[in-house]
Amino acid sequence: MAYQYFSQVVRRATHVVDLHTAAIHRTNLPQIRANLDNEAAHAMAVAFGSPVVVDASLRDGSLRAAAEAYDIPVITFEAGEALRFDPHAIGSGVQGTLNVMKHLGMLRSSRSKKEHTPMVPKATRWVRADSDGLLRSHVALGEKVEKNQIIASINDPSGASEISVIAPQGGIVIGQQTLPLVNEGDAIFHIAFFDEPDSLVEEQVESYLDDAIEVLDDDLKYGMTL
Secondary structure (H helix, E strand, O other), rough: OHHHHHHHOHHOOOOOOEEOOOOOEEEEEEEEOOOOOOHHHHHHHHOOOOEEEEEOOOOOOHHHHHHHHEEEEEEOOOOOEOOOOOOHHHHHHHHHHHHHHHHHHOOOOOOOOOOOEEEOEEEEEEEEEOEEEEEEOOOOOOEEEEEOOOEEEEEEEOOOOOEEOOOOOEEEEEEEEEOOOOOOOEEEEEEEOOOOOOHHHHHHHHHHHHHHHHHHHHHHHHHOOO
């Protein structure tokens, strides 16, 4: 199946936008993952317009690596949660894909839309659970966190003990686990670290998500606008 898809679809493409939710039991802030050393992929990532663009190296066996071996630039859009309809993720994916098609000359703009400058984190890191227990999150996707801030608590089932989950440094939450139960070592928060002030990134994220909802509402009311 993978061979047929790659040979019959991907090899015939000039550019690829790969659309994903997060893994099951996780949710992601709308974000693009791309090899920013590839000029064409970099330009597509900027054109897509998501609030965060992660410079992700190519992994052997991945669609991005296989396609770029044939000089086909690929960007991966990740947003929302598996098995759920997320209005922010849907609106972001629709508008971003149209933005890339306009960038490539496949569509022309019929009306002006606010442009969002994506932020590129200098690094990202998963914060993991130090123990088993019941997880209570204190922060949400897109929220700014400070170094040493308590971002969640893990309680044992009896309530006899509580362990605080601490942010290793200031940044923006771009992914998190959604299950209420965690085991020691589980990845529970994905935090991105930026050179820009975190408050500025947080404002950009909030503005982007508000616009994504407006795009989805317009499309549902009036039909898709190209």
